[in-house]
Amino acid sequence: MKAEIISVGTELLLGEIVDTSTPFIAQHLANLGIDVYFTATVGDNPERLATTIHRAAQRSDLVVLTGGLVPTEDDLTKKILAKVVQRPLVAEPESMTKIKTFYAETKRPQPIHADLMGEIIAGATVLPNEVGFAVGMLLTTEQCRYLVLPVPPTELQPMFEKEAEPRLAQLMQSGQVIKSRVMRFFGIGEPALEDCLHSLIAGQQNPTLATYAKQNEVTLRITASGSNEGTVVQLLDETEQQVLHLAGQYFYGYGDDNSLEQVVVHLLQRRQLTITAAESLTSGLFQSTLANVAGASQIFSGGFVTYAAAAKEQLVNVPVTTIAAHGVVSKETAIAMATGAQRQLQTDLAISFTGVAGPDELEGHPAGFFWIGLSLPDGRVLTKSFQFSGSRNAVRDYAVKSGLKLIYDQFQG
Amino acid sequence: MKAEIISVGTELLLGEIVDTSTPFIAQHLANLGIDVYFTATVGDNPERLATTIHRAAQRSDLVVLTGGLVPTEDDLTKKILAKVVQRPLVAEPESMTKIKTFYAETKRPQPIHADLMGEIIAGATVLPNEVGFAVGMLLTTEQCRYLVLPVPPTELQPMFEKEAEPRLAQLMQSGQVIKSRVMRFFGIGEPALEDCLHSLIAGQQNPTLATYAKQNEVTLRITASGSNEGTVVQLLDETEQQVLHLAGQYFYGYGDDNSLEQVVVHLLQRRQLTITAAESLTSGLFQSTLANVAGASQIFSGGFVTYAAAAKEQLVNVPVTTIAAHGVVSKETAIAMATGAQRQLQTDLAISFTGVAGPDELEGHPAGFFWIGLSLPDGRVLTKSFQFSGSRNAVRDYAVKSGLKLIYDQFQG
Numbered sequence: 001m002k003a004e005i006i007s008v009g010t011e012l013l014l015g016e017i018v019d020t021s022t023p024f025i026a027q028h029l030a031n032l033g034i035d036v037y038f039t040a041t042v043g044d045n046p047e048r049l050a051t052t053i054h055r056a057a058q059r060s061d062l063v064v065l066t067g068g069l070v071p072t073e074d075d076l077t078k079k080i081l082a083k084v085v086q087r088p089l090v091a092e093p094e095s096m097t098k099i100k101t102f103y104a105e106t107k108r109p110q111p112i113h114a115d116l117m118g119e120i121i122a123g124a125t126v127l128p129n130e131v132g133f134a135v136g137m138l139l140t141t142e143q144c145r146y147l148v149l150p151v152p153p154t155e156l157q158p159m160f161e162k163e164a165e166p167r168l169a170q171l172m173q174s175g176q177v178i179k180s181r182v183m184r185f186f187g188i189g190e191p192a193l194e195d196c197l198h199s200l201i202a203g204q205q206n207p208t209l210a211t212y213a214k215q216n217e218v219t220l221r222i223t224a225s226g227s228n229e230g231t232v233v234q235l236l237d238e239t240e241q242q243v244l245h246l247a248g249q250y251f252y253g254y255g256d257d258n259s260l261e262q263v264v265v266h267l268l269q270r271r272q273l274t275i276t277a278a279e280s281l282t283s284g285l286f287q288s289t290l291a292n293v294a295g296a297s298q299i300f301s302g303g304f305v306t307y308a309a310a311a312k313e314q315l316v317n318v319p320v321t322t323i324a325a326h327g328v329v330s331k332e333t334a335i336a337m338a339t340g341a342q343r344q345l346q347t348d349l350a351i352s353f354t355g356v357a358g359p360d361e362l363e364g365h366p367a368g369f370f371w372i373g374l375s376l377p378d379g380r381v382l383t384k385s386f387q388f389s390g391s392r393n394a395v396r397d398y399a400v401k402s403g404l405k406l407i408y409d410q411f412q413g
Numbered sequence: 414m415k416a417e418i419i420s421v422g423t424e425l426l427l428g429e430i431v432d433t434s435t436p437f438i439a440q441h442l443a444n445l446g447i448d449v450y451f452t453a454t455v456g457d458n459p460e461r462l463a464t465t466i467h468r469a470a471q472r473s474d475l476v477v478l479t480g481g482l483v484p485t486e487d488d489l490t491k492k493i494l495a496k497v498v499q500r501p502l503v504a505e506p507e508s509m510t511k512i513k514t515f516y517a518e519t520k521r522p523q524p525i526h527a528d529l530m531g532e533i534i535a536g537a538t539v540l541p542n543e544v545g546f547a548v549g550m551l552l553t554t555e556q557c558r559y560l561v562l563p564v565p566p567t568e569l570q571p572m573f574e575k576e577a578e579p580r581l582a583q584l585m586q587s588g589q590v591i592k593s594r595v596m597r598f599f600g601i602g603e604p605a606l607e608d609c610l611h612s613l614i615a616g617q618q619n620p621t622l623a624t625y626a627k628q629n630e631v632t633l634r635i636t637a638s639g640s641n642e643g644t645v646v647q648l649l650d651e652t653e654q655q656v657l658h659l660a661g662q663y664f665y666g667y668g669d670d671n672s673l674e675q676v677v678v679h680l681l682q683r684r685q686l687t688i689t690a691a692e693s694l695t696s697g698l699f700q701s702t703l704a705n706v707a708g709a710s711q712i713f714s715g716g717f718v719t720y721a722a723a724a725k726e727q728l729v730n731v732p733v734t735t736i737a738a739h740g741v742v743s744k745e746t747a748i749a750m751a752t753g754a755q756r757q758l759q760t761d762l763a764i765s766f767t768g769v770a771g772p773d774e775l776e777g778h779p780a781g782f783f784w785i786g787l788s789l790p791d792g793r794v795l796t797k798s799f800q801f802s803g804s805r806n807a808v809r810d811y812a813v814k815s816g817l818k819l820i821y822d823q824f825q826g
Contacts, residue, residue: 284697
């Protein structure tokens with residue numbers, strides 16, 4: 001089934017409101033296996049609305065209309081749709097009673113035309129509105145089906161989920177199960193991940209794979225369908241294995257609401273490892289990022305921002321001679337920062353960041369160059385240098401995520 | 414001028430992403446006096462995209478296309494538009510160099526087709542991308558004008574405001590001078606600022622006033638037009654004075670690219686005042702925010718993240734008795750943290766943050782409650798308590814901005 005969503009309202013064209021209803025409907029239709037090929041927004045203009053509905057009806061099986069159901073002067077979806085399908089509007093008795101009762105009981109004056117909200121197009125199935133007065137409709141004509149919904153999300157969402165979705169599912173009569181899995185990657189860009197997964201993405205059918213770029217990371221959504229849950233999960237598992245085989249070194253977790261800091265804080269909690277930090281380049285951003293996660297205090301009690309050389313010496317005892325001999329942006333200083341912080345707070349782990357946020361270079365290193373030191377419980381210190389390109393904030397975000405990934409790689413599994 | 418906005422991307426049709434770019438563009442076009450009659454979303458399908466562009470070109474003077482500029486397999490806006498207008502794609506040398514340099518410097522493998530991001534349609538004006546690689550274009554053909562923009566808001570918004578808007582404004586006006594001034598406010602919400610400025614906003618014509626909600630702050634764009642620069646600047650100055658009269662206590666600076674941290678770092682640089690911090694609630698976010706500003710090292714050498722009580726005692730010498738008597742979230746602890754940090758690093762100022770990020774309450778204080786201490790050069794310590802409502806990150810962002818505003822209020826003027 002091919003669907004098209006049309007939002008009606010001049011306020012949408014003025015950009016005064018962000019349309020969250022269209023993605024809500026689109027996502028639910030996708031889950032039902034209904035393909036959305038177009039969405040459109042049109043203002044409160046009779047002629048342009050009629051043209052838009054006409055064209056949609058020609059090329060789609062289902063036309064979803066939102067908005068324009070409240071009878072103020074500029075709302076007209078039902079009136080225009082009635083004209084397009086050449087059917088009259090008729091009163092829907094239950095809704096009419098509900099409207100009259102409300103105004104009588106609350107002793108408010110009933111607005112002119114309020115009863116228009118209880119009208120439907122002849123032959124349509126009424127979709128009751130549990131929150132407001134404007135009823136929805138599912139209308140089947142020879143040409144196509146129309147689903148008419150109110151625009152406020154508080155009215156639209158329950159009406160869609162309780163009234164429209166079961167009816168559409170019945171129409172689809174597929175009995176198909178559809179499931180998605182989101183995998184998260186760091187250290188590789190979106191185009192490079194697509195290159196890497198080319199053999200899976202090219203010619204994909206079931207499951208489908210789609211990548212999305214986030215700030216300095218990439219997610220991959222794998223969506224599979226099948227006749228039962230077992231088959232679908234197996235398809236997802238198999239594809240995940242293939243993905244891990246090709247790009248496993250960049251993978252760190254699952255889910256849309258996940259993050260590197262969540263994964264790392266939970267990992268350290270499970271392993272009962274405490275951590276501190278001495279931050280130069282990142283100036284507190286690593287520690288602040290850890291504290292994004294509720295419960296981070298179990299593994300993190302505090303740490304140091306050592307922005308200037310003097311603070312490195314005073315707060316975490318980096319020897320003056322180390323800085324003099326190797327510079328602030330060096331492997332040796334990164335090691336001294338990490339071990340110094342670890343000694344000060346007696347933690348299992350300590351991480352350090354020293355580098356060049358930019359825009360200017362420092363000690364001969366270009367903007368975006370940095371060292372990370374990770375001091376381990378057994379006294380070893382891992383070090384790694386990075387070269388990134390971007391704004392100050394992008395460099396620092398990348399550095400923090402690189403540090404988290406370093407910890408993840410060390411302790412996962 | 415009639416405009417139409419087309420968003421390209423199957424992920425939009427699947428409802429996985431809410432399209433905030435279309436309302437952003439629509440609002441800015443409305444401010445320029447350009448009417449938007451239709452918006453549409455179409456998936457990554459060559460045929461349907463071509464049809465959609467064709468129809469838009471027939472009925473509109475300006476067709477704005479967003480998305481589909483990154484050369485992964487499913488992105489194709491430029492290719493299809495080139496076909497529609499029957500012009501070739503050509504390399505844009507500056508962008509090509511930028512892309513090659515990035516991959517060379519960062520030693521990452523350059524993805525296949527990465528250089529396609531530096532291609533433009535022959536004859537188009539290049540709109541540089543200061544954040545990413547995908548360049549934008551303004552293309553004038555006999556039939557209509559096309560504006561092609563990247564989809565991530567971080568790339569689209571600066572490109573639109575800095576590159577596209579001035580050119581469109583020029584197209585709209587002949588001989589008219591149009592100037593905007595952006596004023597920034599903290600400590601007041603967007604609806605409250607609108608109420609506060611109601612007398613100016615109601616019945617506005619020239620200048621026009623528009624408020625925009627940002628994360629925990631609000632900007633106000635005043636736009637005036639007139640026959641010459643002098644008149645326009647005078648209009649802006651007069652309106653600014655009225656705005657300051659009504660809402661001056663929340664104002665802190667000018668400009669789209671400005672921020673509280675920039676204003677405060679520059680203020681401290683001018684006054685030659687050094688600062689440090691002891692952060693509990695904010696866990697390094699204040700110090701990280703200071704370091705957003707290039708040159709922050711002139712006034713900031715480092716500081717402390719004192720997340721747990723033990724770290725407050727060990728790192729900035731908060732007396733055990735203070736915490737025992739008043740609790741961690743108290744005026745007294747805030748004072749001890751600030752003065753302790755100031756003594757440790759011998760700075761002119763020191764700021765402290767202690768409070769409840771949530772979701773759980775702490776010491777009987779609800780989530781969102783916090784104290785800030787600001788230790789001054791003369792030994793006085795300002796303290797202020799706040800109650801905010803929001804997620805952990807929103808609370809911490811609000812706390813950092815409240816601290817910056819406290820410093821601004823103390824030293825500005």
